[in-house]
Amino acid sequence: MATVTFDKATRIYPGTDKPAVDALDLAIEDGEFLVLVGPSGCGKSTSLRMLAGLEEVDGGAIRIGDRDVTHMPPKDRDIAMVFQNYALYPHMTVADNMGFALKIAGVSKDEIRRRVGDAAKLLDLAEYLDRKPKALSGGQRQRVAMGRAIVREPQVFLMDEPLSNLDAKLRVSTRTQIASLQRRLGITTVYVTHDQVEAMTMGDRVAVLNAGLLQQVDSPLGLYDKPSNVFVAGFIGSPAMNIATFDVKDGRATLGNADVAIPASISSKVAAEGSDTVVLGFRPESLLPASAEETGGIPVLVDVVEELGSDAYVYGRPAGPAAEEQADRLRSDQIIARVEPRNAPQKGEKINFTVRPGSEHFFSVKTGERLEP
Amino acid sequence: MSMELRILAAPREQQALLDLPWDMPLEQWPEWYLVALPRGISRHVVRFTRLGGNVYALKEIVKPYADREYQMLRDLARLDVPAVQAVGVVSGREAPGGESLDSVLVTRHLQFSLPYRALFARMMRRDTVDRLIDALVVLIARLHLTGFYWGDCSLSNTLFRRDAGAFAAYLVDAETGELHNGLSDGQRAHDLDTARTNIAGEMMDLLAAGQLDESVDPIGVSDQVVERYEALWTELTEWEAFDVNERWRIARRVDRLNELGFDVDELDIVTDIGGRTIRVQPKVVDPGHHSRRLLRLTGIDAQENQARRLLNDLDTYAAVTEQQGEDEEIVANAWVMDSYEPVLRAIPRDLRGKLEGPEIFHEVLEHRWYLSENLGRDIGLEEAARDYADTVLRHKPDELAILGGTSAEADTTQPFRITWSDLQ
Structure with a gap:
């Protein structure tokens, strides 16, 4: 686990003069659930992708813990992009479904067994490791999928609008589930959404962006009670x-x-x-x-x-x-x-x-x- | 507030689509509307239906996603990327009780395409796996050249068409895709990393199901994806430097790219100040070198390897009939009349849905070669075609519209997607 630091991180798309992300300064604490929120085009997804290594960084630096990852390839950054969905493989056991990506990465068998065991305990799946996904409930299957990300023991989880393809009712109930899972895991998480209600209900802290500029970062209540400018005042609160x-x-x-x-x-x-x-x-x-x-x-x-x-x-x-x-x-x-x-x-x-x-x-x-x- | 059912599609298809029971969740559609049970990996409800001789895939999905994927597939078609064709989006659906239903994205089923699971239905050999991987790697490189970041590249999200002993790959699912002006190294690396993980998972699952030859190593295969991609990408995009006296290497680079199936429309050539070193880099490369040439000469629409094969036969034809000096198009026209069409005509009509025309022609060429060798004499094309139809083609499965899968219960036999909503 680790802190994440954006240090005047800037992204300027080729052919434009206005930065998509303009000198972003943001220090995310170890284990924190930080939400990036703002209207479309505000730079929140770009910021997340800069951290993931998908977008180039044109100025400033990004650090995970003490490591400068500004120009590091994605797979060396020790991050896990948590997808909206993962595939589960029906002929493979729960343990294999969770651990197969480690096999590709060349992790030893013993180490894979340890990590899968640890993750299974955390996710209440320990007794199902030898079963096939078919024998599990929907919720258990989703936790197996999460397990795939967890066994990599990443320093940071990244989530980009993970609930956007759910209908409104499911979105409301699922966001609490994700937030409580994150708290249980204690892994530093950066979460992007355009929905300020989602941001307020999930984040330990919320960073509000507009037009590539960080407007304010604070606890949900802090944003509500003391918006630092007119934009935040108008954006936060429903x-x-x-x-x-x-x-x-x-x-x-x-x-x-x-x-x-x-x-x-x-x-x-x-x-x-x-x-x-x-x-x-x-x-x-x-x-x-x-x-x-x-x-x-x-x-x-x-x-x-x-x-x-x-x-x-x-x-x-x-x-x-x-x-x-x-x-x-x-x-x-x-x-x-x-x-x-x-x-x-x-x-x-x-x-x-x-x-x-x-x-x-x-x-x-x-x-x-x-x-x- | 009552909503209006809206069908965004070409007029001809709109008419046909109108007759479907849109006021019902896809899952509940009566069987007579459907051609097969849903197959393949998807996080959404997917059904196939037949309208006016075409098979369509229907995917139920929230409206912004349906609109986005529709637009994305249209853009990819405009960019000439091999992908399934988007037909329309049906939105504003409402059940009789008034509750609203998700939109449906309609795509046309790709004729003669094969999901990888159908290819593995019988035990798959190592070299078939290699060819699938090669096809997928070419597809990924083509997508990356056009600035498309796939986000979820896998065998499941790809369809394969036979291509003269090899395969050509088509993108099926563009839901996670993004179109950029160009891709960063990070985006390409991440796309490849996802592909690698997914392919290894899919292979391991096949192995666990006993559908893959034990000699195939899933991790080896997934490593191969990365290696081949890197090699292809280097050939397509890297600067190459050489001495001014080795100018022939420019032509060789172009030849190599042609061989890989790419045309070079623009080449950047830089000479250093002393004029001793030349550096070249392909600027604009266009896939489909052979298939474009074949289409221009003969009007035959074929995959890249099929086209290469047919063009080779055209060259042989020109030599044998001593027309090498003649105008290319005139010779090509003669070849279509003398060789290509007679072969296809020799195939009984009821067998023509088994394989695409160019693929049949390719197989007949192969068949003639084996037959001539066995008989110790050269047999004619038409004779080879008749023998091929009777002894080979007749026993092949019909591949015009294979929707894949091996079981009615997709959950137990195929990878399946789970969504956050399952957490409940």
Whole structure:
């Protein structure tokens, strides 16, 4: 087992000037489950393939443990790409199915027996080693396939969207299984997905990429609570955060008649960058229904109510006197709020929402970076 | 929300496809729609059906994957890579109860192709294994030249067609494939490593099943894949340096590539400053040297080795009929009328589905050679053809549409794929 270090690793595809992966700095701990996530074209798969040796590295270095693997052929890197699926061979025993690749690699018989035995113990397959795959359950077969990767005793597992060919329901239940298997094995794992929910539920830490640049790497909760810029704020969280540009004046952020008190430190930071506006983000659960008379709220016309049983979400649009300006300054075309499921409004209702004080996220309009109070 | 069934395919095939029971999971299709039980290794439900004289393979798969593989196979066809032909994608399927069903990728079954398991149905000899491997290596090199990274190269994902005593390999499964402008050394190495592991596994399984001659060493065979690939790749792409006086070596390099079945469309030649050393590197090589030439001269579509064989016979014909100085195309036309067509006509119609035309012609040439040697006199082509049909071809299995496998219960006889969902 080992750490993985991307040290200003850069990949520029021939014929393009913009790097697909731009000076990626990322230190993955021994035994960690790290997820690379981002929209399509963000560089997550390229980063994984650079680590696997499938993509050339044009700048910087990649290390596994203390070994510099930047220009090493894939098979010398001590990594295992875990495929979406493996073939099982029906005439071979479970032990042979797990160990045959070692035979090709010239590993001695005794060593193969030891490694297969160890892996079988870890996977609860010890008593099935002499059986044929046919005699096993589906779950056991899948563990035999995993065993094929494990007996190589790799330093790192790499997984590239392994669940993408499953339908949505299976994906949800399978991701927990993979995560718990990884924790049991304790092998450093780098996992790529475009699905932020998958990333948040599986990773010890999640690295968010966009346009070839690492935006933030943190625990799932860290990303949720303290997104380091507007991109991460909008990307992480489902339903997404509400984000809009507010005017800053006299210690308050206003947008039309919506009015939020802001800390003095934010006001001075905004002033320091020579600006009079700030990007304000608030998650759906930070919106509170208020009485119509209460000032400073945002009147919202309800378009859709999503009832999930435990929660309900309102999807709507600004409907007050300043609706047009508010809609213009919103990053998305709707406002999303979590409401009491037992007391959810109807479609077409108008509700006045206020932002729960202290739950706002502030970002610089100039740089998009988070502003800490 | 009701979805619309969408069949993306050529109009002629769309019509035929419309009649299939798309509102049913493939697994439940009644047998009368199907030509055979699913065979070969697949992680998805695969079925074969016959429509208007053609056999089609149907694969049930989530829509983005079906669309992607369809596009990939179309791209490969455009690049002239030997692969199965994508016909269409059927999406928006819905069962009568309203639940949605996965899309189906439709490909046309490759006529006269053989899955490797069918070739091993009887005990397989060492030299047959070698020929299979050679065919697969040429396929991998061709794919890599076009920038295609296979990701899951194996015998199972390949179909073989007979090619004048050898085989020609076709890609069947492009699900894991990626098309790039060019491949990195790492991508090629990894593709080869996967191929090696898969092939060794497949051979070991055949050995365990008692379907492989004991003299075949699975690990030796899989090593061979790597060695032969490297040798071929070097020949296709490496710089070669030699003295200015050895310029004939340029022509020899081109000859060697032709011999391997590749045309050289562009050659990079660099002379050093002193002008003593020449370095050459093939820039654009195109596979199918002989089959293209045969097609141009005669209109006969054949595999590479078959074409080589037929062209040799054409040369012999030109010499024997003293037409060596004549225009090539005129001689070729005469050869088709005097040799090729009479041989095929001599084969009874009911035996013509056993092998492809060029393969039959090749076998007749072989047969004539043996027969003439035994009889101590040269016998004519047509006589050889009639004798071949009666004594040899009649006893061969029909190979027009072999779907492979040996058992109805695929799980017990063939490698099978398991997916993450099995973890449940």
